[in-house]
Amino acid sequence: MGITKSDKFTEAQNRLANIAKVLGHPARIAIIQHLFKIDSCICGDLVNEIGLAQPTISQHLKVLKSVGIIQGSISGTSVCYCIDQDEWNNLSEIIGQFLSQKANTVDDVCC
Amino acid sequence: MGITKSDKFTEAQNRLANIAKVLGHPARIAIIQHLFKIDSCICGDLVNEIGLAQPTISQHLKVLKSVGIIQGSISGTSVCYCIDQDEWNNLSEIIGQFLSQKANTVDDVCC
DNA sequence: AGGTTATATTCCAATATTACGATGAATAGA
DNA sequence: TCTATTCATCGTAATATTGGAATATAACCT
Numbered sequence: 001m002g003i004t005k006s007d008k009f010t011e012a013q014n015r016l017a018n019i020a021k022v023l024g025h026p027a028r029i030a031i032i033q034h035l036f037k038i039d040s041c042i043c044g045d046l047v048n049e050i051g052l053a054q055p056t057i058s059q060h061l062k063v064l065k066s067v068g069i070i071q072g073s074i075s076g077t078s079v080c081y082c083i084d085q086d087e088w089n090n091l092s093e094i095i096g097q098f099l100s101q102k103a104n105t106v107d108d109v110c111c
Numbered sequence: 112m113g114i115t116k117s118d119k120f121t122e123a124q125n126r127l128a129n130i131a132k133v134l135g136h137p138a139r140i141a142i143i144q145h146l147f148k149i150d151s152c153i154c155g156d157l158v159n160e161i162g163l164a165q166p167t168i169s170q171h172l173k174v175l176k177s178v179g180i181i182q183g184s185i186s187g188t189s190v191c192y193c194i195d196q197d198e199w200n201n202l203s204e205i206i207g208q209f210l211s212q213k214a215n216t217v218d219d220v221c222c
Numbered sequence: 223a224g225g226t227t228a229t230a231t232t233c234c235a236a237t238a239t240t241a242c243g244a245t246g247a248a249t250a251g252a
Numbered sequence: 253t254c255t256a257t258t259c260a261t262c263g264t265a266a267t268a269t270t271g272g273a274a275t276a277t278a279a280c281c282t
Contacts, residue, residue: 002267008162009137017137024132026120036212051119082222092210099203101147110152110191188258
């Protein structure tokens, strides 16, 4: 595996795929849901909440940060994570537009 | 890597992540977009349309079929693929609901 | 400074994914 | 039947992802 031939696709296609890829892990879904649930931001409670080791959570947080979904702010020894609502709306728009596609099927030709 | 600890997450979380994962490759995004664009179904024109080898496309189609996004029907020596609009609406609903989450932030506590 | 706590990084094993050549199965047409 | 066409599957190389142990880093407190 491995090499995705990104150069064969458009910027938009790569971007969309990348966002989807980041969402493509249950731990990251769980982290996002938890951050939404707790209005206050969270730190390493996530490690307790989700049943994975601290380095693993840290890595998932990094991935989420890489597409801008979450933000972290340091407060003392702990880091407070939360959803970046603006960025979330942004991504939501991109994905939503993709999802709202409809077949302009006059008649189904075969399926 | 490798083992995703699916048992640590809910059914819904795993399902959502799985859908996202399937969408997490530009080739599959491109395939979906092309199938939407051409109202009539498509066969191995996809191989020409997208610049990847036939086995590779075939593999991506299989992944897309695995979550029910597309259907294929045989006509002669060629196979006709198209979006399963019902299933698409279904997935769209699931993802859309996830995306529409809002922070119930009264005040931002830290970020 | 020394100790504690919280988080990030590094490293590695296990596994998954991507891409494609080679091969196989099915069908249409000569 | 023979051949060409179309697609799926197998096998394999290259690469990516996950998970966690070990370790580093940073901030706080005494």
